[in-house]
Amino acid sequence: MYILPRICSRHLRQLLGKSFFRYASTSSQDVPHVCIVGSGPAGFYTAQQILKGHPAARVDILEKLPVPFGLVRFGVAPDHPEVKNVIHTFTTTARNQRCTFIGNVEVGKDISIEDLQKAYTAVVLAYGADDDRTLAIKGEDSPNVISARSFVGWFNGLPQDKDLPVDLDVENVVILGQGNVALDVARILLTPISILQKTDISQHALDALSRSRVKKVYIVGRRGPLQVAFTIKELREMTKLPDCRPVIHKEDVENLDKVIKDLPRPRRRLTELLYKTCMEPSDTDTHLWSQASKEWELRFRLSPIEINEREGKVTGVKLAVNQLQGDDLINKKAVATSETEHIDCGLVFRSIGYKSIPIDPILPFDTRKGIIPNIKGRVKEKPGLYCSGWVSTGPVGVILNTMTGGFETGKIVLKDLEDGIITSEGKRGNEMIKEILESKGKQMVTFSDWDKIDEEEIKRGSVFGKPREKIADISEMLRVAKS
Ligand code: FAD
Ligand code: NAP
Numbered sequence: 001m002y003i004l005p006r007i008c009s010r011h012l013r014q015l016l017g018k019s020f021f022r023y024a025s026t027s028s029q030d031v032p033h034v035c036i037v038g039s040g041p042a043g044f045y046t047a048q049q050i051l052k053g054h055p056a057a058r059v060d061i062l063e064k065l066p067v068p069f070g071l072v073r074f075g076v077a078p079d080h081p082e083v084k085n086v087i088h089t090f091t092t093t094a095r096n097q098r099c100t101f102i103g104n105v106e107v108g109k110d111i112s113i114e115d116l117q118k119a120y121t122a123v124v125l126a127y128g129a130d131d132d133r134t135l136a137i138k139g140e141d142s143p144n145v146i147s148a149r150s151f152v153g154w155f156n157g158l159p160q161d162k163d164l165p166v167d168l169d170v171e172n173v174v175i176l177g178q179g180n181v182a183l184d185v186a187r188i189l190l191t192p193i194s195i196l197q198k199t200d201i202s203q204h205a206l207d208a209l210s211r212s213r214v215k216k217v218y219i220v221g222r223r224g225p226l227q228v229a230f231t232i233k234e235l236r237e238m239t240k241l242p243d244c245r246p247v248i249h250k251e252d253v254e255n256l257d258k259v260i261k262d263l264p265r266p267r268r269r270l271t272e273l274l275y276k277t278c279m280e281p282s283d284t285d286t287h288l289w290s291q292a293s294k295e296w297e298l299r300f301r302l303s304p305i306e307i308n309e310r311e312g313k314v315t316g317v318k319l320a321v322n323q324l325q326g327d328d329l330i331n332k333k334a335v336a337t338s339e340t341e342h343i344d345c346g347l348v349f350r351s352i353g354y355k356s357i358p359i360d361p362i363l364p365f366d367t368r369k370g371i372i373p374n375i376k377g378r379v380k381e382k383p384g385l386y387c388s389g390w391v392s393t394g395p396v397g398v399i400l401n402t403m404t405g406g407f408e409t410g411k412i413v414l415k416d417l418e419d420g421i422i423t424s425e426g427k428r429g430n431e432m433i434k435e436i437l438e439s440k441g442k443q444m445v446t447f448s449d450w451d452k453i454d455e456e457e458i459k460r461g462s463v464f465g466k467p468r469e470k471i472a473d474i475s476e477m478l479r480v481a482k483s
Helices: 009-016 018-024 041-053 070-074 081-095 113-119 148-155 180-190 203-210 232-239 265-279 283-291 399-418 430-439 447-464 474-482
Strands: 033-037 058-063 099-103 122-125 145-147 172-176 216-220 244-247 294-299 302-310 313-325 333-344 347-350 385-387
Touching: 033 041, 033 113, 041 058, 041 070, 041 081, 041 399, 070 081, 081 099, 099 430, 099 447, 113 122, 113 430, 122 399, 145 148, 148 180, 148 203, 148 347, 172 180, 172 313, 172 333, 180 203, 180 216, 180 232, 180 294, 232 244, 232 265, 244 283, 302 333, 313 347, 385 399, 447 474
Parallel strands: 033 058, 033 122, 058 099, 122 385, 145 347, 172 216, 172 347, 216 294, 244 294
Antiparallel strands: 302 313, 313 333
């Protein structure tokens, strides 16, 4: 027989928190209905916080695609499966009885934010950054000048990018930008097929990559080695790529040893790795690199000014040689000189950052910063509207940062509920929006439907010895969901 410990209500209150008690008496009429737009990390972490902090709140997650998880599915590189483990946490949230996933609903197109506000106590915009920054230079629209975002979508089975016209029948590639996305692109181009074929990379990409002639990838930054945006783990991975040699020029890094000690820790370790890779490689690495058949090269202080093409084919990039200005060691500005340089290549990737877009005319939007203007997640001058993740901060930060932001926005929603700033009177949540969507004949995808797609993808992957083969066609996803 179990003996329940005697526990008084004061102890219970301490254990469960003040707000749990306050909400425990919530009548069904006042049940808060929260709508989250977007099922990436920001959406799921915000949902998790609200469900945890309020015992009665109901959370609906609306997603434009028939499948969940945003960039964890369509961004994170296929050879980084450990990063995708967050999907287990998201799945636990989605299976909470008070959470409803509704996929294949594009907010701003299938349903307006005004309609959502009529149905929900709070609406949290967590729809990420679905576009990318452009360079606005001559030749940028030429064939084989490819946005890194689209290329990532292509190898990750994002439906809109599955037919990306990327021609890998070239030896030299230039990647413009020196962030982690640039390194993801370079790594996928240079990793042996025998490694990639064991990942969940899309089969169409694997087929194209196995015919690729790419031998050399330039990764070009407008500033210097102290300003690179990629991080140490990703750089180290590049130095360990089989059959591939790093090329870092001595004149770019030879003086870095004098400043390394003055750098903040993450930047110091990263800079040390750049320095050692060039100046003090181990005997093993030197031997391996001397035999490699492929290479990647870091180029600094170069800004693209024109992409050259001949007869519809890219022939190279013209770049301005920059000078760095500013007293601070790291925060320097690139200023173009009159000197130029040319790099021959047959393929160019623009990897200079993602960009959020406004999805509904009633949304305030800061087009310069590319964010929904907000204070701690509350959308400015729009009570009941909140935002979280990349659409609230701009397209920077890893999943951990997005998680912290998602939890913060969740807490703000809970606080506004507690303070009575938002109320639930007359809000019926998905009951109301389903009426609208059904009247439009919209097929909505539930989380159990996703389970079917998931199962089918795993089954298809097993044929190739892969963890999954993603379905990259929306109508096929919907067919499997309905089966
Ligand atoms: P997203 O993940 O983009 O989610 C937004 C969701 O909203 C998407 O599902 C989208 O389909 C949906 N949506 C968009 N518009 C609408 C609409 N109108 N209606 C309904 N839904 C909509 N971080 C790491 O920690 N490790 C990594 O290895 C890593 N790799 C990355 C690789 C790439 C290529 C990129 C770009 C980022 C990577 N990151 C990584 C960063 C990480 O992906 C982001 O921090 C995180 O995904 C941002 O979350 P989010 O929810 O704001 O946006
Ligand atoms: P990013 O980290 O912001 O890097 C963008 C790069 O583009 C920078 O080198 C930037 O240089 C350059 N750039 C911007 N505008 C330019 C211009 N007009 N001309 C030339 N260069 C320009 O963006 P990202 O690589 O897209 O990554 C987005 C976020 O996702 C980052 O936080 C990243 O860490 C994260 N991510 C993480 C992983 C991972 O953890 N493995 C993988 C992928 C992405 P300046 O510095 O000079 O502006």
